[in-house]
Amino acid sequence: MNSVHQIIYAKWLMTCEPNNKVLENHALIIHDGVIKDILPSKEVSLHYQSNEVHEYSTHAVMPGFVNTHTHLAMSFFRGLADDLSLMDWLNNHIWPAENAWVREEFVYDASLFAMAEMIRSGTTCFNDMYFFLQATARAADVAGIRGRIGITVIGFPTAWAKTSDEYIAKGLEFYAEYKQHPRIGATFAPHAIYTETEATLIKIRDLAEKHNLKINMHIQETADEVNQSMSQTKLRPLRRLNDIGFVSPRLIAVHMTQIDEEDLEIISAQKPQIVHCPESNMKLASGSCPVTTLQKLGINVALGTDSVASNNDLNMLAEMRSAAYHSKLITSNPEALNAYEVLTMATLNGAKALGIDHVTGSLSKNKSADFIAINLDEIETLPVYHPASQIVYAASRSQVTDVWVAGKQLMKNRVLLTLDEGELKKKAHYWFNKINQS
Numbered sequence: 001m002n003s004v005h006q007i008i009y010a011k012w013l014m015t016c017e018p019n020n021k022v023l024e025n026h027a028l029i030i031h032d033g034v035i036k037d038i039l040p041s042k043e044v045s046l047h048y049q050s051n052e053v054h055e056y057s058t059h060a061v062m063p064g065f066v067n068t069h070t071h072l073a074m075s076f077f078r079g080l081a082d083d084l085s086l087m088d089w090l091n092n093h094i095w096p097a098e099n100a101w102v103r104e105e106f107v108y109d110a111s112l113f114a115m116a117e118m119i120r121s122g123t124t125c126f127n128d129m130y131f132f133l134q135a136t137a138r139a140a141d142v143a144g145i146r147g148r149i150g151i152t153v154i155g156f157p158t159a160w161a162k163t164s165d166e167y168i169a170k171g172l173e174f175y176a177e178y179k180q181h182p183r184i185g186a187t188f189a190p191h192a193i194y195t196e197t198e199a200t201l202i203k204i205r206d207l208a209e210k211h212n213l214k215i216n217m218h219i220q221e222t223a224d225e226v227n228q229s230m231s232q233t234k235l236r237p238l239r240r241l242n243d244i245g246f247v248s249p250r251l252i253a254v255h256m257t258q259i260d261e262e263d264l265e266i267i268s269a270q271k272p273q274i275v276h277c278p279e280s281n282m283k284l285a286s287g288s289c290p291v292t293t294l295q296k297l298g299i300n301v302a303l304g305t306d307s308v309a310s311n312n313d314l315n316m317l318a319e320m321r322s323a324a325y326h327s328k329l330i331t332s333n334p335e336a337l338n339a340y341e342v343l344t345m346a347t348l349n350g351a352k353a354l355g356i357d358h359v360t361g362s363l364s365k366n367k368s369a370d371f372i373a374i375n376l377d378e379i380e381t382l383p384v385y386h387p388a389s390q391i392v393y394a395a396s397r398s399q400v401t402d403v404w405v406a407g408k409q410l411m412k413n414r415v416l417l418t419l420d421e422g423e424l425k426k427k428a429h430y431w432f433n434k435i436n437q438s
């Protein structure tokens with residue numbers, strides 16, 4: 001008889017791998033924050049005992065969502081400016097607001113607030129691109145969530161850094177500081193090709209290789225971006241990046257709503273990771289990422305919300321539903337992107353994109369115990385013929401009851417255990433009053 005830290009009984013275990021297997025009446029055996037075993041519930045007492053037992057008898061237990069593209073600290077800009085085109089939205093609203101307000105304290109408060117929203121909707125891992133990296137990391141440490149924090153490099157001065165070299169130097173300091181952290185790490189995050197010089201991108205390419213870091217970048221988000229590149233260089237952004245050896249499995253290409261045959265050839269040869277952000281792309285009318293075409297080429301496609309200023313939430317349940325509907329609509333094929341495929345995009349594929357699928361992204365032995373429980377025994381999701389269907393097409397955030405990261409419980413029956421909801425709301429009101437009066 002083995003004594004273990006936790007035993008988690010579930011009505012349904014959505015493993016995500018192998019082959020999206022759904023195990024009914026099974027249990028997760030957790031020890032030292034790691035999934036030690038998965039077995040039928042009725043066999044547990046023959047092998048394991050624990051002082052901590054959790055029964056999710058009407059729940060689907062699944063890997064936590066991996067939100068593969070966020071700008072967390074923009075949470076206090078939610079609803080500040082809506083219904084605008086990307087460049088109008090950025091130039092006339094978002095960048096001026098960031099210029100006025102984004103400082104260390106703001107980033108900490110707003111990131112912590114975003115993490116509460118993520119935990120309350122079942123996200124256990126994020127991939128962020130913003131400024132004041134240590135502030136986001138401190139927030140993640142407090143929240144107990146897993147994340148990758150981008151060394152943002154953008155070709156204009158902000159309160160965080162003045163030059164590309166300063167962005168990189170500060171980012172590398174952050175990388176060194178968090179290198180050994182069990183849950184938090186760095187990626188490179190040059191903002192976009194239209195905000196960088198080629199020389200800076202080459203420097204980032206070499207540093208990313210040296211330190212074995214992933215590189216996130218907004219690429220071909222809109223037709224305007226492609227047109228601007230064509231008129232300046234006669235080349236599409238992806239082609240220019242490929243010409244400097246930037247496109248490889250190390251690259252996390254975010255958005256990719258403008259893909260032509262030449263792009264497909266590059267993608268097919270170099271196998272970058274792609275992050276689909278359907279709600280942000282639809283809201284800004286940026287375009288459509290052809291997910292099913294990419295998947296046929298064997299490309300890993302993950303899912304991200306983008307910031308709440310262009311979405312307007314960090315809701316991976318909604319993002320999955322939008323991804324499924326969007327693919328069906330643009331391909332005129334109702335079989336495109338089924339419920340299991342989007343569940344995998346929202347979990348395992350995100351972990352793969354970040355290079356941490358040996359740690360998280362599925363319920364598998366020896367992976368970290370990063371999982372969530374969704375109560376399907378509600379009016380909104382009964383009856384349950386297929387739990388994946390209910391999760392993707394019917395469940396709402398309020399049905400996510402419990403969230404765990406690395407064997408630590410972050411939410412229990414909708415109550416946050418690491419964060420104080422009242423305090424977070426006070427902070428939101430405090431920053432709203434400042435921003436709104438300016």
Ligand SMILES: [Zn+2]
Pocket residue numbers: 069070071218254306307
């Ligand atoms: Zn973005």
